[in-house]
Amino acid sequence: MSKPSFNERLRYRIDQFFQSGFTLQLVIASSMIVAVMALFYGFAEVFQIDVGPDFASDGSDRFWPSVRFWWVVTHLLETYWIEASIVEQLTATILTLFNFLVFAAIIGLVGSKIQSRLESMRRGTSRAIEFNHYVIIGWSEKVLPIVRELHEGLERKRTAIAILSEHPVDEIEQYLRKKLGRLRKLRLVIRQGNATDPRDLDIVSIGTCKSIIILRPNGASDYGDALVIKTIMAVEHAVTTAERSGERRLPNVIAELERDETLPLAYAAANNMPLSIVQPSDYLSKIILQTARQTGLVQIYDELLEHRGSEIHALAAEKLTGIDGMRWEEFVFSFDYVIPIGLQRDGVLYLNPQRTEETKTVRSSDTIFFVAEDSNAIRERGERREYKEVPATQALTASSQPIVHSFMIIGYNEKVKPFLEECNRYAHSVAQRFSITLVSPSASVNAVQSSDYSSLDIDLVHQDYIVPAVLEKLNPGAYQAVIVLGEQEHGAEWGDADTRAIMTLLLLRNLRQKAADAGKPFPKEHQIVGEIIYSTNKELARSTGTVNDVIISLSLISKMIAQICRDPRIEPVLKDLFDESGDEIYLKPLSAFTDADSIEFGELLAICLARGETPIGLDLADPSDPDDTRIVLNPNKSEWIAVTANTRVIVISENEE
Known part of the structure; x- marks a missing residue:
């Protein structure tokens, strides 16, 4: 050299x-x-x-x-x-x-x-000096609805949300400002950094925050869970370091995962840190199945998860006076504007605790769950009503809605396998075999094996359902329920999945009209459930006049994450409501509970409690009108209800009878 x-x-x-x-x-x-x-x-x-x-x-x-x-x-x-x-x-x-x-x-x-x-x-590399704030790690389409829900849930409080992602700060700020406008009660702090680097996590003040939300990146089906688990490890390290330095207690962590096999790894990575896991595909598959069985159910979930109306709240029983040893039914009637639905004792959740001998009375050490507008309504309690015990009415001789034996699933995405698993468990619980036809041009559909589902007869159709002749030949009117999923081609945007779903709904409308003109209309109880990712496309989907229920998957999961973020204690309640083996939400005809022309909601509540279930509201919508969504959650106990053919009671029950 x-x-x-x-x-x-x-x-x-x-x-x-x-x-x-x-x-x-x-x-x-x-x-x-x-x-x-x-x-x-x-x-x-x-x-x-x-x-x-x-x-x-x-x-x-x-x-x-x-x-x-x-x-x-x-x-x-x-x-x-x-x-x-x-x-x-x-x-x-x-x-x-x-x-x-x-x-x-x-x-x-x-x-x-x-x-x-x-x-x-511009890069957002300075440390955010905040306390008791929320932290969102990662970037996906869920950030916007999560921020919106957290903002609506602040009530009179002011706080901050710190967002850490690898995207440029000015791009995210411009996007959120355009979509959200001015947020008076919320301060957004955007930072750019590596979510798996503990040093970068320090710039959003991990040690002093209230809750941490870890999101999977968009389109990261192969490595998304691994990235989330690695982020959990980094968060645990940063939080433990902050705790040792005496900054604050451990925050609540909510992580989004896809696969069941990664759950043990996630909990191991969290160590002793409180961790709640949300599996979007698993939750949505259960919601889709329940909605296919009961029309109108998705509107109830939407109302229950949204902060604007009544939602699920948790409160330590010790904060309520004079309830230790009180009988559960009397405890329920000691509130005027809220409805207790269950309790947690020694780490075990009991919905409808009046059914279980050891939980028929309330203890001051319990955690009580309510359907209420806000926590203040629980503490105020209102005027105490006297509980009048009534004999349990006879169980319905038939299901409140006929059991759906056949499904057609149009489109393939990550929710198909969890849906089939949930459907297999449901079919096994009613001791009947179900017929399912899965239609998709995607090669991924070949991964579905009929032998994996003992209670299902699965027929795979590897064709493009957007072609009218293909869909007509499959005769969707012969199935009790048709489920249209948003199918996303590899590398395509999520909006393309909504476009395919809406096009499919249009084809179904044409087929329904053609069948009616030929004198062979679709059955009256025929259910069509459509999955839409973006809420902006909901009205387009409804305008087809075909779909009975539109599931906004992105919005539902975001609302669920926001609810758990505000209060992690409600996580087991949501899991139980969506689990086929637990208590679920059912819609039952009001006429099954009384022969009178009208009934006071307090009397209806007493009847339901005697039957081992809890009413949380009323569905007053006309099933024949898809635009009619009159859902009333948490009605006053003194309110009188007219008994009509369309009025249904929203109950939390162990079965649909």
């Missing part, structure tokens, strides 16, 4: 100078200025430069020798003297030129520092 030349050495030193920090650059520049000033001052002394008529150049002036020094300094700043000799003029000119270089360098340094600071602010 040849010896480096002088030019190479000089270029390298210049590169090192520009790569050094602002402080070092300023020190070097200042040293150069001082050196030049000393050089020219020495030159001025050697040549005895005349500094002007106001001062004696022989040194007899009392201000000498500082006068000649300040003559050099002033020529570095500006030129305003006209020197007499050529030497003085040349010296002054050179100093003036150097003046331009000096100030250009200083302005450049300061300007680059300001630009660097602005760039740092």
